Amino acid sequence: MSDHAVFGKVWAIMLKKSKYWEEKAIKQESPRALYQTPLYTMVLSRSFNGVKATNGYYCPELSNAAHQYIGITSTSTHDGLIESAKLGNIMAMYTVMCHFSVYKVNRHLLFRQLKTRLDYKNYGPSSLLNLLDQSQTPKAFCAAIKHGS
Structure with a gap:
């Protein structure tokens, strides 16, 4: 279980960094960010659908980071x-x-x-x-x- 927690924390860090850069790119109307972010959001939404941010699989940090990433874009996919x-x-x-x-x-x-x-x-x-x-x-x-x- 500790391996899952470490893996989850690493993913959480990566998602937070990705969220920061994706938001900057979207604000600058980057065509690539506008294309990829909705796709990543769809994948994460499927994976974390119904999972509360405070009660993730093995790592609440990962669940929280995923929910924050999903909230990047206010427009539909x-x-x-x-x-x-x-x-x-x-x-x-x-x-x-x-x-x-x-x-x-x-x-x-x-x-x-x-x-x-x-x-x-x-x-x-x-x-x-x-x-x-x-x-x-x-x-x-x-x-x-x-x-x-």
């Missing part, structure tokens, strides 16, 4: 990813365009942004660029990625 996509994060564009029911996003606009954001000279030959060249619509692009074409 969906809104955070949409904001990241609008700021140019390519993975967020793909995630929002292909994996979410997009109720406030114009998929065609995101698809055009994805095409313009990718610099062919810097990316070189890649499967993503080939898919963008072959598929002229968001639906075709998402279907091609889903089927591994």
Whole structure:
């Protein structure tokens, strides 16, 4: 049990540091932070759902740190990813365009942004660029990625 407590304390320290830097990055509208923080929050929410901060598994510090991290963002996961996509994060564009029911996003606009954001000279030959060249619509692009074409 003491190993679990030590491991939990190390994770608590890491989460606190991560929370500090993620909050700074979100305030500066970092597309990467706006994309990753909601994802990490989802994972932690699942892991600590219903666990009170003062009564963690083997380590109350870890539970407390996880609950504080989960509270970083006041926006929903969906809104955070949409904001990241609008700021140019390519993975967020793909995630929002292909994996979410997009109720406030114009998929065609995101698809055009994805095409313009990718610099062919810097990316070189890649499967993503080939898919963008072959598929002229968001639906075709998402279907091609889903089927591994």
